[in-house]
Amino acid sequence: MTAVAAARPAGPLPGMVSAELTKLLRRPATWVLLGLWPSLQLVFSTVIPYSSYRRGSAYEGSSPEALLAQVLPDRLVENALSGLPLFGGALLLTLGALLAGSEYGWRTLGTLLTQGPRRRSVLTAQLLALLVVLAGTVVVSLLVTAVASRAIAGIESAPVAWPSAARLTAGFGGGLLIALTWGVLGMLLGTALRGTALPVGLGLVWVLAVENLVVNVAAPLLGFFDAAQAALPGVNAGSLVAALAGPGATLRTPGVAATVGGTQAALVLGGFLVAAVALTGLLLVRRDVS
Amino acid sequence: MRSTRGTIADRWPEQPAGADADADADADAVVVTEHLTKRYGSRVVVDDLSLRIPRGQVYGFLGPNGAGKTTTLRMLVGLVRPTSGTATVLGRPAGSSATEVGALIEGPGFYPYLSGRDNLRVLSRYAGAPADRVERVLGTVDLLERADDRFSTWSLGMKQRLGVAAALLKDPALVVLDEPTNGLDPAGITEMRQLLRTLTGQGRTVLLSSHLLGEVQQVCDRVAVVSGGRLVVESDVGDLLGLASLVVEAEPLAEALAVVTQLLGPDRVTVVDGALRLEAGAGDTARVNRALVLAGVDVTGLRRQARTLEEVFLQVTEPGPAGVAPPAPPPEHPRRRRLRPGAGR
Numbered sequence: 010m011t012a013v014a015a016a017r018p019a020g021p022l023p024g025m026v027s028a029e030l031t032k033l034l035r036r037p038a039t040w041v042l043l044g045l046w047p048s049l050q051l052v053f054s055t056v057i058p059y060s061s062y063r064r065g066s067a068y069e070g071s072s073p074e075a076l077l078a079q080v081l082p083d084r085l086v087e088n089a090l091s092g093l094p095l096f097g098g099a100l101l102l103t104l105g106a107l108l109a110g111s112e113y114g115w116r117t118l119g120t121l122l123t124q125g126p127r128r129r130s131v132l133t134a135q136l137l138a139l140l141v142v143l144a145g146t147v148v149v150s151l152l153v154t155a156v157a158s159r160a161i162a163g164i165e166s167a168p169v170a171w172p173s174a175a176r177l178t179a180g181f182g183g184g185l186l187i188a189l190t191w192g193v194l195g196m197l198l199g200t201a202l203r204g205t206a207l208p209v210g211l212g213l214v215w216v217l218a219v220e221n222l223v224v225n226v227a228a229p230l231l232g233f234f235d236a237a238q239a240a241l242p243g244v245n246a247g248s249l250v251a252a253l254a255g256p257g258a259t260l261r262t263p264g265v266a267a268t269v270g271g272t273q274a275a276l277v278l279g280g281f282l283v284a285a286v287a288l289t290g291l292l293l294v295r296r297d298v299s
Numbered sequence: 300m301r302s303t304r305g306t307i308a309d310r311w312p313e314q315p316a317g318a319d320a321d322a323d324a325d326a327d328a329v330v331v332t333e334h335l336t337k338r339y340g341s342r343v344v345v346d347d348l349s350l351r352i353p354r355g356q357v358y359g360f361l362g363p364n365g366a367g368k369t370t371t372l373r374m375l376v377g378l379v380r381p382t383s384g385t386a387t388v389l390g391r392p393a394g395s396s397a398t399e400v401g402a403l404i405e406g407p408g409f410y411p412y413l414s415g416r417d418n419l420r421v422l423s424r425y426a427g428a429p430a431d432r433v434e435r436v437l438g439t440v441d442l443l444e445r446a447d448d449r450f451s452t453w454s455l456g457m458k459q460r461l462g463v464a465a466a467l468l469k470d471p472a473l474v475v476l477d478e479p480t481n482g483l484d485p486a487g488i489t490e491m492r493q494l495l496r497t498l499t500g501q502g503r504t505v506l507l508s509s510h511l512l513g514e515v516q517q518v519c520d521r522v523a524v525v526s527g528g529r530l531v532v533e534s535d536v537g538d539l540l541g542l543a544s545l546v547v548e549a550e551p552l553a554e555a556l557a558v559v560t561q562l563l564g565p566d567r568v569t570v571v572d573g574a575l576r577l578e579a580g581a582g583d584t585a586r587v588n589r590a591l592v593l594a595g596v597d598v599t600g601l602r603r604q605a606r607t608l609e610e611v612f613l614q615v616t617e618p619g620p621a622g623v624a625p626p627a628p629p630p631e632h633p634r635r636r637r638l639r640p641g642a643g644r
Contacts, residue, residue, distance in 0.1 A: 035410075
């Protein structure tokens, strides 16, 4: 036999992450999904309550003054993140499903893999790119909400009391944990089902319907579901946002409720994240690519 | 289905080859598969496939739809795991040498919202290829002018060329191309043919799967034909086309058939479109004519007809009553063909 030359290595990981960022950021769907969450967040957590205050109307028993207090800078963290357990989660799960599932629909996974990278490297690059993009989106949501609440405080001559750095950091970390968990669950669905349509449909039904039914219909009636809801990703995301909001916060956003404690919620979400990454990796590495 | 006349291997047994010759062949082989098999459930897609693809050649990989060609190629580049058997590519297990293998398998898969250039940039970062390589391969496939247009706006031929460009990104030693001429116009096909020759001229090996048998005949040095997942025949193209057939038109045909069958044996005679088609060398022409005339048969036509790869392909992939035996190996090159025991089963 002739001597076997050493295999040339594939590209370095930073290059692969850069490639994944290019794919994500050049894709119109990414901007639609990531733009929708902070936009809806701003509308439902700040704009509508403030409009209600300006009109002098009460909302769900809250006086106009209480409505104003809820949109001021000291409520920044919950106002920037409260949509994540429900509609934000649905959007980010869709993003994850598109990120992974499209590789099968467009048959680009095979094209990528024939360039020589290990399958684990491809997944790592995708996860890191998703992490970067979601971190940026959480920051954008915090910034947009901060600008709006500061403007409201200025207009209404209300006190400007920003959350402490520790609360902001915890808010960013918690928001990123929730966002990444939804995104990776979407990637798992996209990888498992090797496409986009079914994973997106199933994911939306789960986030928007099934969890709601379990929490609002089944749990009050049956003890099993009452206990089981503590293990649902949406319930834990809502609990984490509730914990980040602090004990005195008024929790009105659907999906945000202190069902379990903040630490437990973070651990459960972390468990979902690790399990979803592991399963996605297993499917990617073990299955044939056709 | 097994032909009543036996397998090709039965009719054309493999020439004995010494262990040294096999070792030499392996040393010069870019791809070696041994009993490569892929099953999906109970369905056997690739069945006990053993191949040796020599370095520096354009190697054709042919077979009817569903023959297992694309699955085999996927196994060679590590996208699909064999159920059993081994595949070695460039001296390493298939898949682990992927950085030295460029591949376009079952059509081009690219991101539709990215331009052609950006698609290649993304891939080059995964490949670890230098940035200037993108421009070079775009130039090679003549796509520089449209490189900044979105991939989704391109024609099928352009997409196909981008697929070839992606396969060349890593400056690979082995280029695997599955139907690279799909969607190409005649000029594009000619350019592809020239490109393949250029690639081998640069010392690369090209493994080419194509349905355009005329193209394969023109461009390939050696071909393997698979059917039903099994290797049916592997040979140099020149040898596979072999000797021209001898076409005999005679009256009465039945009597003529009896005469030539006795003269040449049943395996070398078929009736096609009211004429006899004989696998016979040039020296047999006069002998056949003489035998027919002496038997009182009127010979109304006698001509030699060159075989095409398409004819050979149809013969070896559709065994049965209408099939004919492959050409006899040229006596001056008894070991140039490689046929596998059990081939054609």
